[in-house]
Amino acid sequence: MTPSPHHRLGDLQLRILQVLWDRGEASVADVYAVIKPERDLAYTTVATMLRKMEARELVEHREEGRAFLYRAKVAAEDVNRSVGSHLVERLFEGSLADAVSHLLTSREVSRAELDQLEKLIKDAKRRAK
Amino acid sequence: MTPSPHHRLGDLQLRILQVLWDRGEASVADVYAVIKPERDLAYTTVATMLRKMEARELVEHREEGRAFLYRAKVAAEDVNRSVGSHLVERLFEGSLADAVSHLLTSREVSRAELDQLEKLIKDAKRRAK
DNA sequence: TGATTAAAACTACCTTGGTAATACTACCCG
DNA sequence: CGGGTAGTATTACCAAGGTAGTTTTAATCA
Missing domain, CATH: 1.10.287 (Helix Hairpins)
Structure with missing residues (x-):
């Protein structure tokens, strides 16, 4: 399985990662609470995205009672660098x-x-x- | 119809735009000739992409004999700014x-x-x- | 115990970028 | 005239991001 280049993360995925980086660990409800005011999404949208991201190895979870606690599996540094670098590369030929x-x-x-x-x-x- | 935010351009689309910005006007064959050595694509891939981009108002074309000559319909400045800005925004909260x-x-x-x-x-x- | 509720699981759909094979068409050359 | 050739047009797929309804499950509370 491809390690999936970090630079093509969508906006929602990135936003979710940011919440996780911030909190360390967060339940779907936690992430939802943060994101909801910014963009009007359904709870299940966040849950689904998280599950998709887990399949892509971007996050992982453990169970705490009946809820899932998610953690980012990729480092903020790596993602930021990768996304930024890719942009400079593709837009400004590396300059x-x-x-x-x-x-x-x-x-x-x-x-x-x-x-x-x-x-x-x-x-x-x-x-x- | 949404003016389609420029920041979501894919790599191929961006590359094609760059060729057009460079040449002013170019046939599918022209674009293909430039891009082919970089990434091994089929001629029809480029042609299809150009047609899709025209539908999205990113480029336009005129006929010259039996061939199409494409021109970018969006300014390099605008796209670069838009993409760059969006990145800083979404990745670094504007800093x-x-x-x-x-x-x-x-x-x-x-x-x-x-x-x-x-x-x-x-x-x-x-x-x- | 039975009803409410919170959570995850499942399923589904749409859009877009990317990729390309195949089909059609018109023109030029021998 | 007839066939190669250089174009476009048509059609089809896949993957991924995004979005969310519906279903199941489990826990909690009255």
Whole structure:
């Protein structure tokens, strides 16, 4: 079975993973409670998705009484990196600078964020030295 | 009809758009010639995809003799921005800095690229001032 | 004990990207 | 004229994300 490349996770799957990363462990009801206000889904939708994700090895569960407690089986770091990397690759032919450049013109970026970015670059440079 | 959010473009669709952006106009054969060496597809696959993309208003075509000449109907800028933005949003809750930070740790970034990035930030700051 | 309820299991459906074989069509060349 | 050839058109599949109704099961409470 293919380890299924992380970069093609759908929005709902990603959102569910985020909840799990946040909580460590969560029941369907927990996940549902978090997601429901954001997007109006049925409880069973979340449950089904979780089951599908388990089949794909993205999450796993254990039983606690009659309920299932799910945990993410993939690391946030890995997924974020994988998704981000894939995007830069497919959209900007690998040029991080191009990617950031587009991002900078596409959104309001606060002064604080710019400062933060600057520091990031400086750190990276230092490490590269 | 929904203007179909650009951020859900698949890899093949994106690649095809890139060819069209590059050429301005291209026949199926043209697109095929470019893509074939990268991924081993059938000619009809490309043709079908183009037709599907036309239905989705991503491209349009005119007839030149017996062949179709396709043109992108969406701007590269728009798509890149949209895809990039969506990613930052869904993965990093809108924090560009977080996004870049992950990208920096996920790939080899050349000194030149770092310099380029630094300049980008400085420019953005100047503009924001 | 019997009814309510909460949970999971099962089933089903739609959309879209991706992939391609096959069928049709018109044109050009010998 | 007749057949190759270069195109498009048609049709079909599969996988995966997303969505959710319906059914079963088990526990809890009155």
